[in-house]
Amino acid sequence: MRVWKVLWGLLVDDAWLAGGAVASILILFGWTSAMHRPAAAGWVFLACLLAAFAWSLFMEVRRRPQRGR
Amino acid sequence: MNGYVFLGSFLGTAVEFVEALTIVLAVGVVKGWRNAMAGTLLALFCLAVLIGVFGPLLLAYVPLAVMQVVLGGFLLLFGLRWLRKAVLRYAGYKALHDEDEAYAKEIARQERQSVRRGAWDVFGVATAWNGVFLEGLEAAFIILTMGLTGRAMGSAVAGGIAAVAAVVLAGVLLRKPLQFVPENTVKFIVGVMLSSFGTLWVGEGAGATWWHSDVSVLVLLAVYLAASGCAVGLLRRARAASG
Numbered sequence: 001m002r003v004w005k006v007l008w009g010l011l012v013d014d015a016w017l018a019g020g021a022v023a024s025i026l027i028l029f030g031w032t033s034a035m036h037r038p039a040a041a042g043w044v045f046l047a048c049l050l051a052a053f054a055w056s057l058f059m060e061v062r063r064r065p066q067r068g069r
Numbered sequence: 070m071n072g073y074v075f076l077g078s079f080l081g082t083a084v085e086f087v088e089a090l091t092i093v094l095a096v097g098v099v100k101g102w103r104n105a106m107a108g109t110l111l112a113l114f115c116l117a118v119l120i121g122v123f124g125p126l127l128l129a130y131v132p133l134a135v136m137q138v139v140l141g142g143f144l145l146l147f148g149l150r151w152l153r154k155a156v157l158r159y160a161g162y163k164a165l166h167d168e169d170e171a172y173a174k175e176i177a178r179q180e181r182q183s184v185r186r187g188a189w190d191v192f193g194v195a196t197a198w199n200g201v202f203l204e205g206l207e208a209a210f211i212i213l214t215m216g217l218t219g220r221a222m223g224s225a226v227a228g229g230i231a232a233v234a235a236v237v238l239a240g241v242l243l244r245k246p247l248q249f250v251p252e253n254t255v256k257f258i259v260g261v262m263l264s265s266f267g268t269l270w271v272g273e274g275a276g277a278t279w280w281h282s283d284v285s286v287l288v289l290l291a292v293y294l295a296a297s298g299c300a301v302g303l304l305r306r307a308r309a310a311s312g
Contacts, residue, residue: 014150021146025138025271032276041277046268046289050296053149057300060153061162061307 016059020052071221073286077262078228081211084255085204086236088171092200094240095175100193108197113233116205120213120226127217137274140214141267147211148263155257156297160304165253172245208232211263218270261297265289 028045032038097105127136157163179193208229216225269286272279279285 014153017149017153018146021142021149025142025275028272028275028277038276038278039280041275042268042272042279042285045272045275045277046292049145049149049264049268050292053153053296054300056153057156057304060157061304 014056017052017056020055021049024048024052070227071219071224073262073266074215074219074221074224075228075231077259077266078212078215078225079232080255080259081215081263082208082229082232083236084252084259085208086201086233087252089201089204090236090240091172092175092204093197094245095172095179096193096197096200099176099179100190101188104190104193105197108194108199109201111194112198112201112205115202116209119206120209120229124213124216124222127213128222133218133220134274137218137270141218141270141274143210143267144214144218144263145267145271147207148260148265148267150260151256152260152264152293152297155253155260156300156304158253159257159301161308162304215266219266257297261290261293264293 024045027048028041031041031044093105093109096108127140154163158165175196179196212225212229216222219225265286268289269279269283280288
């Protein structure tokens with residue numbers, strides 16, 4: 001089933017990406033609830049998301065060559 | 070009419086329905102167009118009911134901030150996932166999706182279940198329904214999320230309908246899989262759009278103040294585009310260096 005494939009993909013294949021995005025949302029909430037410069041909150045959130053995105057790509061590339069073994 | 074929502078909804082729906090069209094064409098060629106069209110129309114009806122029921126319900130009962138964080142969060146995950154796949158495909162770490170190959174596989178699968186051409190066939194109808202409904206589910210999710218969080222349901226639905234019409238028209242005229250559609254490029258663009266809107270809406274819902282409000286989406290689009298472009302370049306270089 002496609003829906004399960006997507007969910008499975010998010011949980012396993014894209015675990016770094018999904019985990020990083022959730023962590024970024026938590027940081028965003030922490031930032032805005034502490035009222036530290038709400039104008040900067042969005043850009044801090046974006047920086048966290050980009051870091052998670054880059055990290056997930058790095059982990060995927062590191063994992064890929066091992067798949068064929 | 071919200072142009073960004075229309076475009077995001079149009080591209081997201083189109084790329085999903087290009088894959089659905091391949092399955093419908095295979096069913097039509099082997100099992101007859103009556104079976105293919107019955108499955109397709111039934112699936113489109115189910116998707117329309119889903120959007121028609123959940124759209125107004127969520128709009129009426131769920132506060133905007135909650136919708137922005139929850140639905141925007143899913144949109145963000147969805148977009149980043151597509152973008153990541155597209156980057157890996159561009160860099161050569163993942164194989165490109167081949168519509169001709171998918172079409173040949175589906176033709177072979179349909180022929181194994183041989184039935185007199187033109188007669189009603191449950192397997193053929195179910196296959197067409199399955200293909201259109203499951204591919205369409207992702208499109209329906211994009212339409213609902215973009216329409217609700219952007220408060221532009223009309224633009225999102227219009228984009229979705231325009232995309233289905235365009236793909237169906239192309240399928241009727243060509244009667245072959247839309248191999249020429251640059252699927253990875255479209256997924257890359259939609260990934261950038263969904264990620265940007267997801268970031269904007271989740272931020273808004275969580276209480277962040279964006280620079281010049283919605284204008285920030287243009288900056289987000291540019292940042293995601295630049296970051297993804299750099300990622301493709303770096304990964305290509307790393308792949309070439311590793312041989």
